[in-house]
Amino acid sequence: MYAIGEFVASIGDVPVIEDGAEIRLRSRDNFAVSPLLRKALAGKAADLIVAPRDVAELRHVVRQAVRLRIPLVPRGGGTANYGQSVPLAGGILLDLRGLDGIIWQRDGAVRCGSGMRMDLLDAALRPRGWEVRIHPSTRKASTVAGFIAGGSGGMGSCGFGMLRDRGNITALQMLSIEAEPRSLELRGRDVELVHHAYGTNGIITEVELPLAPAWDWREVILGFPDYLSATRFGLRLAKEAGILKKLISIHEAPAPSMMRALGGLVPAGMTAVFTMLAPPTRDAADDLVAEHGGTLISDHAEGAGPYGAPIYEFAYGHGLRQIQKSHPQTTVLQGMFPAEGLAESLARVHRRVGHAGPMRTELFLSDGEVVP
Numbered sequence: 582m583y584a585i586g587e588f589v590a591s592i593g594d595v596p597v598i599e600d601g602a603e604i605r606l607r608s609r610d611n612f613a614v615s616p617l618l619r620k621a622l623a624g625k626a627a628d629l630i631v632a633p634r635d636v637a638e639l640r641h642v643v644r645q646a647v648r649l650r651i652p653l654v655p656r657g658g659g660t661a662n663y664g665q666s667v668p669l670a671g672g673i674l675l676d677l678r679g680l681d682g683i684i685w686q687r688d689g690a691v692r693c694g695s696g697m698r699m700d701l702l703d704a705a706l707r708p709r710g711w712e713v714r715i716h717p718s719t720r721k722a723s724t725v726a727g728f729i730a731g732g733s734g735g736m737g738s739c740g741f742g743m744l745r746d747r748g749n750i751t752a753l754q755m756l757s758i759e760a761e762p763r764s765l766e767l768r769g770r771d772v773e774l775v776h777h778a779y780g781t782n783g784i785i786t787e788v789e790l791p792l793a794p795a796w797d798w799r800e801v802i803l804g805f806p807d808y809l810s811a812t813r814f815g816l817r818l819a820k821e822a823g824i825l826k827k828l829i830s831i832h833e834a835p836a837p838s839m840m841r842a843l844g845g846l847v848p849a850g851m852t853a854v855f856t857m858l859a860p861p862t863r864d865a866a867d868d869l870v871a872e873h874g875g876t877l878i879s880d881h882a883e884g885a886g887p888y889g890a891p892i893y894e895f896a897y898g899h900g901l902r903q904i905q906k907s908h909p910q911t912t913v914l915q916g917m918f919p920a921e922g923l924a925e926s927l928a929r930v931h932r933r934v935g936h937a938g939p940m941r942t943e944l945f946l947s948d949g950e951v952v953p
């Protein structure tokens with residue numbers, strides 16, 4: 582359908598993958614969590630994968646694709662879970678992980694290549710005393726640009742808000758898709774033109790982010806007698822601006838026992854709250870737990886818990902993934918609650934639909950309000 586042969590001949594030694602099986606495999610993302618998307622996206626694949634090693638190569642690739650009118654789908658780690666990086670009309674899957682590396686880091690800020698993996702970025706920053714403010718639960722595979730183009734928030738959002746909140750993305754450099762591609766620098770509110778646009782209006786090539794001080798986070802799992810008492814605690818913790826936290830993730834029974842990797846750590850019938858807490862304000866957090874009738878179930882350094890993965894791989898999108906390992910037919914109905922009358926609306930929804938399955942609640946800040 583497209584002039585793929587002519588395209589390949591026109592891009593010199595830019596790496597390509599032409600093997601059909603490999604292309605089909607890499608044309609998928611994690612849409613299989615949804616039975617509806619499984620059906621809608623079956624068989625969709627690119628014709629070719631192209632992996633430019635720098636912006637100059639990318640620019641050349643875009644120029645040739647525009648000339649030959651071949652669709653381009655940008656892709657980072659391919660962890661999107663709603664089919665955002667699946668080529669719907671064939672064409673070229675652009676593997677952008679080659680655009681990596683830190684360009685500069687100073688004064689609590691970093692500028693890096695858009696294809697840099699989020700865990701590698703944090704690993705490079707930590708010895709300098711800094712960490713990325715917000716990362717998704719897919720940190721070990723997802724790229725900075727994939728998170729900005731396709732994601733919304735995650736670990737750190739209970740302190741800093743969502744990616745779209747002011748100040749969380751400083752600047753983006755992007756390449757336009759046109760006969761002579763232009764490099765554009767977007768700063769301030771202009772970054773919103775590209776954030777969460779799924780790569781439909783250009784390709785992000787560089788990202789500038791503010792950083793946070795790196796803490797030795799503790800993964801603390803707490804137990805509460807029921808969902809509503811756990812929710813009251815979680816909402817209070819979210820509002821305590823002085824307590825340093827990176828995650829507040831509530832899992833009503835029996836969700837924790839459905840996560841095989843937890844190995845029965847959470848006693849049956851208990852609602853668990855997975856948190857990440859920083860040592861300097863730990864005493865204040867512990868007081869809050871006691872005041873709300875919570876008990877300590879486990880407390881480990883980040884990534885060192887007996888459940889074989891960092892605790893954030895049991896929260897956000899990973900919560901369902903853990904459950905599906907042993908309950909493949911289970912899925913989620915996802916909702917976001919308005920900030921007004923939060924405790925009451927959570928209780929009302931729990932009363933009305935709680936019989937259908939356990940509630941799982943991630944608490945974060947959005948537009949300055951605590952939102953689940």
Ligand SMILES: Cc1cc2nc3c(=O)[nH]c(=O)nc-3n(C[C@H](O)[C@H](O)[C@H](O)COP(=O)(O)OP(=O)(O)OC[C@H]3O[C@@H](n4cnc5c(N)ncnc54)[C@H](O)[C@@H]3O)c2cc1C
Binds near residue numbers: 898
């Ligand atoms: C189990 C699971 C858990 C998840 N948890 C979270 C979470 O906690 N928070 C969250 O926000 N999301 C989450 N997600 C969704 C997704 O993993 C994240 O948004 C992730 O950051 C995407 O990064 P990626 O590099 O894998 O992007 P990809 O999947 O490769 O791409 C995502 C989107 O960005 C576009 N894109 C990629 N690179 C570029 C670029 N350079 N320029 C322009 N567009 C580009 C793609 O076309 C696609 O539309 C989860 C997904 C799964 C499967």
